[in-house]
Amino acid sequence: MSVAELEIITLGESVLHESARELTAEEIASPEIQALIDDLIETKRAAHGAGLAANQVGRARRVAIAEVEEGNPRYPYKPPIPLTVMINPAFEVNDDDEVELINEGCLSLPNVRAEVPRHMSITVRYLDRHGQERVERKRGLTAGTFQHEIDHLNGTLITDRAEAESVTTWEEYERSGREAFERRAGEIVARYGE
Ligand code: NI
Numbered sequence: 001m002s003v004a005e006l007e008i009i010t011l012g013e014s015v016l017h018e019s020a021r022e023l024t025a026e027e028i029a030s031p032e033i034q035a036l037i038d039d040l041i042e043t044k045r046a047a048h049g050a051g052l053a054a055n056q057v058g059r060a061r062r063v064a065i066a067e068v069e070e071g072n073p074r075y076p077y078k079p080p081i082p083l084t085v086m087i088n089p090a091f092e093v094n095d096d097d098e099v100e101l102i103n104e105g106c107l108s109l110p111n112v113r114a115e116v117p118r119h120m121s122i123t124v125r126y127l128d129r130h131g132q133e134r135v136e137r138k139r140g141l142t143a144g145t146f147q148h149e150i151d152h153l154n155g156t157l158i159t160d161r162a163e164a165e166s167v168t169t170w171e172e173y174e175r176s177g178r179e180a181f182e183r184r185a186g187e188i189v190a191r192y193g194e
Contacts, residue, residue, distance in 0.1 A: 140192030
C-alpha cells in the first residue's frame with residue numbers, strides 16, 4: 001500500500017467534535033491502521049504541523065502524531081519533538097505542574113490562533129505503533145503540543161478552550177500578538193528545557 005497525503009478536515013465537520021474510539025491490539029497491528037499511521041505522518045509533514053490526530057482526517061480513532069522538526073515554519077519557537085505515534089493516549093498532571101496560556105494554531109482551523117491554558121508538566125501514557133506501552137514525562141511547550149493532540153481525540157479544539165477575546169486570525173497574531181508571545185515562549189523553553 002502506498003503512502004498518501006490525506007485531506008485535512010477543517011472546522012464545521014462534526015468528526016472534529018467526536019470522541020475517538022480506542023483501538024484494540026489486533027486493530028493496531030492491522031494493515032489498515034498501520035497505513036493510517038503512515039498517511040498521518042505524511043500529511044502532517046506536508047502541512048508543516050506540530051501534530052495531527054486521526055479525527056482531522058475524518059477517522060474517529062485514538063491515533064495521533066506529534067513531531068516538530070528544527071525550524072518548523074508554522075511554529076519557529078517550538079523546540080524539536082522526535083516523531084511520536086500515540087495510540088490510545090492519556091495524560092496525568094504532575095505534582096510540579098503550573099498552567100500557562102499558550103498561543104496555538106491548528107491545521108483544522110487554518111487561519112486561527114488562540115490562547116489556550118496548558119499544563120506545563122504532564123505524564124503521557126500511550127501505545128506506540130507496535131503496541132508497546134510508553135510512559136513519558138513532557139514539560140513546557142512540548143507538554144502543550146501533546147495536550148493539543150489528545151484534545152483532538154476527545155473532540156476538543158483550541159477554540160473550545162480559549163477565552164473568546166484571545167481568538168484571532170493568523171494575520172492579527174503576526175501583527176500584534178507574535179512578538180510578545182514568542183518572548184513568553186522563549187521564557188517557557190528556557191525554564192522547562194522543552
Ligand atoms: Ni490541531
